[in-house]
Amino acid sequence: MLHMRVIVPPDRSEAVRDLLVAEPGATHVTMLPGVAVQPSGDLVEADVAREVADDLLGRLGALGVDRAGGVTLEVIDTSLSDAGDAAEEAAPGDPQDAVIWDEVVARTGEESRLSVTYQMFLTIACLLAAIGAITNSPVTVVGAMVLGPEFGPLAAVAVGLVLRRGDLVRRGAVALAVGFPLAMTITALASLLLDAVGLLSTADLADLDQVGFIYEVGPFSLIVALLAGAAGMLSLTSAKSATLVGVFISVTTVPAAAFASVALVEGRYVQAMQSGVQLAVNLFGIVVAAAAVLLLARSRSRQGRRKLSAG
Incomplete structure (x- = not known):
């Protein structure tokens, strides 16, 4: 109630x-x-x-x-x-199953703002993911996934596309377009610092059997992104926000962005490019699946209203 x-x-x-x-x-x-x-x-x-x-x-x-x-x-x-x-x-x-559209718009609009707090969370998440990649520690990478705040802007873009709200699309796109490059730049600078003090070397990126999923792009990269986007939007529309944690753990947006920065600094350009593609695939898949879930929910809401009117 x-x-x-x-x-x-x-x-x-x-x-x-x-x-x-x-x-x-x-x-x-x-x-x-x-x-x-x-x-x-x-x-x-x-x-x-x-x-x-x-x-x-x-x-x-x-x-x-x-x-x-x-x-x-x-x-x-x-x-x-x-x-x-x-x-x-x-x-x-x-x-x-009930969707309160004003609530969805309010929640996505609030969580998609480019703010100092949002940028700090995204940057810290990228730094954690970079450390996880350097140390070949999947636990640290998972922690970075949970910390990343990027689903808010992605959800805002999806909601804006479905409801034709240009303000939401712009707000989410700006948060992503500014947030990720800035976080990646800071991560690259941190990698240079680690390299200068001897805590990072090319050899550290030679054997990453535990965190290879960060940059290894394949069909399952898109499949996981689609499933994560659908689950994330379902959690928002059904007010089951606790399940968002599971969504964060399943996508590799933040780890891919962080690893691209580290690999680029260390001259591993192929892995850096693969990480960039992984990031793009995840962002695209999440938005597409989230929008599809919203379209289905809107269709279901209209059918429900027609039944109420007929009754």
Whole structure:
């Protein structure tokens, strides 16, 4: 269940109240006239099943509530109520399959910004991956995969393409286009420093049997990227964000970027090129699969709405 909080102008508060009362998937409807100060208006609250939240947000938007007031949603961790149980039963479908598109846009938009924190995480992840490659340590490489924040911008690009939101595509593309080159440059400089103090040599990259997957490009590189992109987008649309950790571990975007920098510094141009191709394949596969999942989810949402209308 989700808790919906609506600030609405007095002239539309009854319409909002009636909308929530008439919705079988909503309950615990309360109305407090005149309590909202900024923006001013009435406060209408309700607990709603996740399956009906997206449709309710669309109807509230049609009433102009988002422009003249505001709508917030919060996840309810625990609810003891027969009325709440009845609302969940009355809502069509399964809550895990329900997609709240405003939530998806908000989450991807927030996680795709090119910020100092994003750049620091990406740079540290590349440095860890470089150390993992130099020491032939898959554990360190996996740690770098988990730390990498690149899925946020990739998801934003996919969402922007599907929903035709140019702002999301630009924001995600900028975060990737600026973030990776900068992180790779810093990793290359760090490799030069390690080389200068004798901690890195060409021989260190001669036998990488444990981390060869970083630069060895093949059919499974694309397959893994497609599966990871699909799983990542499913975790975002179904609010199962904990599964994103598994997605991060499965893709080699950060390790490939880091190894390309190290190999280039050490004059291993073939491995550097292979790593660059690996990075491109992973980025492309993730975006394509994520967009495909979104297209399927949007189609399913439209079919669900048509069934509700027919019913």
